[in-house]
Amino acid sequence: MPQLRLPDATTVELPQGEPVGSALPAGTIAARIDGELRDLSFVPSADAAVEPIDVGTDDGLHVLRHSTAHVLAQAVCRLWPGTKLGIGPTIADGFYYDLAIPKHVSADDLAKIEATMREIVAEDQPFVREDVERDEALRRLIGQPFKTEIVEGLGTDEAAGDVVAGAQTASFYRNDGWEDLCLGPHVPSSGRLGAFTLTALSGAYWRGDEKNPQLTRIYGTAWATQEDLDAYLQRREEAERRDHRKLGADLDLFSFPEEIGSGLAVFHPRGGLVRKIMEDYSRRRHEEGNYEFVNSPHISKRNLFETSGHLEWYAEGMFPPMELDGGTEYYLKPMNCPFHILIYRARTRSYRELPLRLFEFGGVYRYEKSGVVHGLTRVRGMTQDDAHIFTTREQMGEELQSLLTFTLSLLRDYGLEDFYLELSTKPEEKAVGSDDDWDEATEALRQAANAMDLDVVMDIGGGAFYGPKISVQARDAIGRTWQMSTIQLDFQLPNRFDLYYAGADSKRHRPIMIHRALFGSIERFFAVLTEHYAGAFPLWLAPEQLRLLPVADRNVEAVTELARTARAAGLRVELDDSKRSVGKKIRDAQLMKSPYSIVIGDRDLEAGTFTVRGRDGVEMPGLTFDRIVTALVAEADERSLAPTDFTVV
RNA sequence: GCCGGCGUGGCGCAGUCCGGUAGCGCAACCGACUUGUAAUCGGUAGGUCGUCGGUUCGAAUCCGACCGCCGGCUCCA
Numbered sequence: 001m002p003q004l005r006l007p008d009a010t011t012v013e014l015p016q017g018e019p020v021g022s023a024l025p026a027g028t029i030a031a032r033i034d035g036e037l038r039d040l041s042f043v044p045s046a047d048a049a050v051e052p053i054d055v056g057t058d059d060g061l062h063v064l065r066h067s068t069a070h071v072l073a074q075a076v077c078r079l080w081p082g083t084k085l086g087i088g089p090t091i092a093d094g095f096y097y098d099l100a101i102p103k104h105v106s107a108d109d110l111a112k113i114e115a116t117m118r119e120i121v122a123e124d125q126p127f128v129r130e131d132v133e134r135d136e137a138l139r140r141l142i143g144q145p146f147k148t149e150i151v152e153g154l155g156t157d158e159a160a161g162d163v164v165a166g167a168q169t170a171s172f173y174r175n176d177g178w179e180d181l182c183l184g185p186h187v188p189s190s191g192r193l194g195a196f197t198l199t200a201l202s203g204a205y206w207r208g209d210e211k212n213p214q215l216t217r218i219y220g221t222a223w224a225t226q227e228d229l230d231a232y233l234q235r236r237e238e239a240e241r242r243d244h245r246k247l248g249a250d251l252d253l254f255s256f257p258e259e260i261g262s263g264l265a266v267f268h269p270r271g272g273l274v275r276k277i278m279e280d281y282s283r284r285r286h287e288e289g290n291y292e293f294v295n296s297p298h299i300s301k302r303n304l305f306e307t308s309g310h311l312e313w314y315a316e317g318m319f320p321p322m323e324l325d326g327g328t329e330y331y332l333k334p335m336n337c338p339f340h341i342l343i344y345r346a347r348t349r350s351y352r353e354l355p356l357r358l359f360e361f362g363g364v365y366r367y368e369k370s371g372v373v374h375g376l377t378r379v380r381g382m383t384q385d386d387a388h389i390f391t392t393r394e395q396m397g398e399e400l401q402s403l404l405t406f407t408l409s410l411l412r413d414y415g416l417e418d419f420y421l422e423l424s425t426k427p428e429e430k431a432v433g434s435d436d437d438w439d440e441a442t443e444a445l446r447q448a449a450n451a452m453d454l455d456v457v458m459d460i461g462g463g464a465f466y467g468p469k470i471s472v473q474a475r476d477a478i479g480r481t482w483q484m485s486t487i488q489l490d491f492q493l494p495n496r497f498d499l500y501y502a503g504a505d506s507k508r509h510r511p512i513m514i515h516r517a518l519f520g521s522i523e524r525f526f527a528v529l530t531e532h533y534a535g536a537f538p539l540w541l542a543p544e545q546l547r548l549l550p551v552a553d554r555n556v557e558a559v560t561e562l563a564r565t566a567r568a569a570g571l572r573v574e575l576d577d578s579k580r581s582v583g584k585k586i587r588d589a590q591l592m593k594s595p596y597s598i599v600i601g602d603r604d605l606e607a608g609t610f611t612v613r614g615r616d617g618v619e620m621p622g623l624t625f626d627r628i629v630t631a632l633v634a635e636a637d638e639r640s641l642a643p644t645d646f647t648v649v
Numbered sequence: 650g651c652c653g654g655c656g657u658g659g660c661g662c663a664g665u666c667c668g669g670u671a672g673c674g675c676a677a678c679c680g681a682c683u684u685g686u687a688a689u690c691g692g693u694a695g696g697u698c699g700u701c702g703g704u705u706c707g708a709a710u711c712c713g714a715c716c717g718c719c720g721g722c723u724c725c726a
Binding site for chain 1: 650722
């Protein structure tokens, strides 16, 4: 069993395996001390319980990636002396380092940088840690403006990057004459990095502020073993294969004609059909949930958005106004809430009507900055499945809980199964309303969230200006998380619009408003489902459910009759009567991800039984057409996620 | 908006570095074949090379601006 000598000469036995710090050539090792991740060179006494970090754990990977980031920065400095260092933290699957490089670095340079990194790995340079006082740190950092700024923030709340708030000393890591301000910990030497590769290059503002200079950010990924790295790269390929923008074109679902403008989509017949099915089912569920259906226009006079506060807070996110002859300004609506509020206010409301739930597939327009539009997930024109619920304070808690239950039930019907909740609290600067209101609203949301038996994570300061919110996060088929529904509690807009209802005491009371969108936007939800299913929509959502492929021209008439039968049963059927080979027709059906296809020739028509081919390529012979139709109708009606198994039907 | 990359028929690409007036595959259309579970063969048509301007005898190619797309940053009511 390997042993480790601590600075005070105590000997610690190490566990089996190959932890990051299983050897200690130069006094630094990543270790967990009494549960906290630290450097062994700082162990104050032998009393502390020491547990070396294993690269198989999150902490171990963190250490590994951070050390790889250091080697990256060292390599860039070696290639281009005069490089100024920013920060180099770890991220979900790897790391990055922000650098001001005295050369225009392009993607071609990544290979060169990586080669230099491998040189440094081969040199197996020990990482040596040193703690110094603030003045000494500043002296060492002459010529490094960004690191200097970090040290100047020592001991203040402004601490950033590699420095902990409140610290009075700075730590450096040195190897082979190159050193960097860094909190650590690190692997013992540069030869102990795992499998890594550089992945991307981009610009990033110093400290994330667009007023600051922009640095070059180099991204990489690092893993304990080559197998892990390969698996990660494969996951990335899989995500690329599922990209809804590619599938949208390949499957003829939607497009973004340049003539219309950035972030403005058109849905083609097949995409439009999927969308219609999504909407129809949502409508049905909302009807059952006692929502009232309303409609509102896409534009409004300026005054409405002044009252609502949107112009005050989000003018830069709205399309510029259209000015009419009389000087009146009209805006495209960025939200539906003010319209629903006016519907509420159209007459005096009684407590007997509450909760009043107003629902609309509302088209909204937001002027997203040019660099942020992205496929269907971030657009400038979208349709929200938006509802505003007006309740009394007393009803609020119960309504929130049943709303969350409704939300999760609906999302599950679309095939999403793995959720957690995020609770967003009052934003520090952009907020209206009293602290008491915020506290009460946040508490009501917290209670509803906690009743759901799901993980709840806090998002401090992430709420809207008028109230806190819960968002439902869903994990898709390959484990990525997407923000789906948002539920926002609002005490402010009822005040701004002077809403009230007549209570049982025949006095006026102020209602509470709940804003909620379950899909978020239909466009975005469409994108998420497309990626979740990799374009292979379950039968109930598929634009085409069954494709019939006649073998020869003389079969077309009989197959047309079969198609009529299947359509009469409610199935969406395509008939490929093109004059192409059977192999080609099958290939086409497969590429369009048609759930089921049937090749139909003389043999089948004479026998009266058919072979169904699933989009997974599995064939199921000897079935009557009636049986196939009945099974598919059942699969679609159940919104089944699993394809029909004809052997057990 | 910022940094970097990119824009050639519906789609995927070559040609751009070293200016000399566009080429391939798939798709489409026409014809032959009448086909049995992932691509039959032959032919035809389709592009003012994102847009505008500049340099030049001559621009897809060089320069500038704008539009759009991609990867990030910032933002996301």
